């Protein structure tokens with residue numbers, strides 16, 4: 001018996017009977033439930049515990065639930081306008097209802113419910129919700145929660161929710177002062193705080209170095225493009241709903257770019273090319289803007305302003321296999337450094353029967369798809385073939401990871417594109433001096449920095465490896481008057497080795513300073529007192545460990561430099 005189902009109806013009944021609420025919507029799944037309602041009384045989180053108790057009392061009294069089929073026309077006379085709406089919007093003439101005393105609810109679900117066995121429940125949240133989830137409609141109140149019949153299941157679920165909360169990148173971002181949002185600045189437009197910028201720069205520099213090693217060339221192109229550019233690329237017709245509106249200035253119409261591909265096509269076109277130039281590899285840390293509905297925005301996971309490590313490679317037809325493997329190699333090197341394992345691979349192919357969804361050139365599709373499949377076989381990962389999931393312009397490979405919370409998400413992607421080079425009239429001269437049209441590969445190495453940061457914070461709970469930690473070492477003087485000078489000397493020596501160091505010269509007591517360093521998840525905490533000054537040694541404690549180690553100052557610096565170099 002679904003505990004969430006019966007608990008949701010029990011809550012709805014209490015809200016209506018005791019608080020005179022008008023129930024608008026009752027939703028439940030295996031994991032949770034919520035009730036949306038309109039009520040003069042405004043509920044807040046302090047009310048949740050007493051509501052839980054009322055549900056338990058109701059369960060004990062076990063009122064009789066009567067199931068009935070009501071005539072659609074009969075329901076049109078009820079007072080509750082929301083109930084009337086649901087009744088009017090069904091194609092059925094008879095509607096399943098349940099009645100407790102005088103309270104009548106439309107009922108969706110398994111009819112075998114009773115309030116008798118509601119045992120373990122938690123009301124988790126009270127919030128605002130729009131009627132039919134549309135911001136244009138009136139605002140309602142929503143109370144959510146979950147319930148289980150069995151104590152073990154209930155405890156396991158509580159543990160999972162705690163884990164989710166601990167790994168929530170928005171919470172970690174706030175604690176470690178990494179980024180902030182403000183409606184005044186604009187929704188979905190993150191502002192990076194100094195600590196966040198430090199991490200972002202480290203990631204960016206690292207990816208930059210790997211791409212240079214992998215023979216990519218960096219370019220930098222503007223955040224604005226002319227509407228004609230996106231008409232040429234086709235984005236203006238196929239992607240416009242994800243773009244911000246354009247604006248006119250002098251005789252130009254400009255728009256914020258949602259991707260870099262069109263600009264990169266023009267970089268290729270800046271001079272004549274021959275087969276010697278191919279593969280032509282371009283990379284850019286690109287600022288992009290994409291429109292997302294405000295309801296879909298979520299921390300750094302879904303944003304409107306982002307930075308993408310974008311790569312494009314222009315190749316000949318017979319370079320597909322080698323270049324896709326090269327791109328995969330680049331992705332693997334990067335993910336491995338961050339301790340992220342590829343879980344599975346999706347090979348998205350076209351559907352030959354669907355001539356509308358896919359660019360029509362069967363010969364080209366066949367050849368490219370067989371090359372991509374050869375790549376997948378070489379990669380030694382299990383892969384799924386997804387027929388009909390390719391992009392309009394070509395097949396693609398998506399690389400999936402399993403997040404710390406068990407979700408499977410795409411992190412990296414390699415997409416073939418037969419169309420864009422032709423739309424921009426890109427050509428090269430082959431070995432026989434014949435003019436040919438190349439193929440394009442879009443390569444997403446780690447996705448956007450924003451989303452990557454959210455993954456990184458979720459995986460690590462904010463305990464970042466030394467090379468990424470915004471503050472790598474904190475120095476804590478035992479007695480500020482006596483030991484601050486020596487702290488400054490150590491800090492200067494560490495800075496000379498590019499180690500990020502801070503001195504805690506606040507007025508807090510020693511114990512509190514050590515606890516603060518723990519909260520900020522600083523990898524090395526060094527306490528400086530008389531003994532350390534006398535012996536010119538370092539007493540340090542690593543994050544998460546209790547033991548205090550002692551090392552000669554030089555040995556300590558060498559240890560840190562080595563660890564940072566190895567990206568551990």
Ligand code: ZN
Nearest residue numbers: 259260261442
């Ligand atoms: Zn692209």
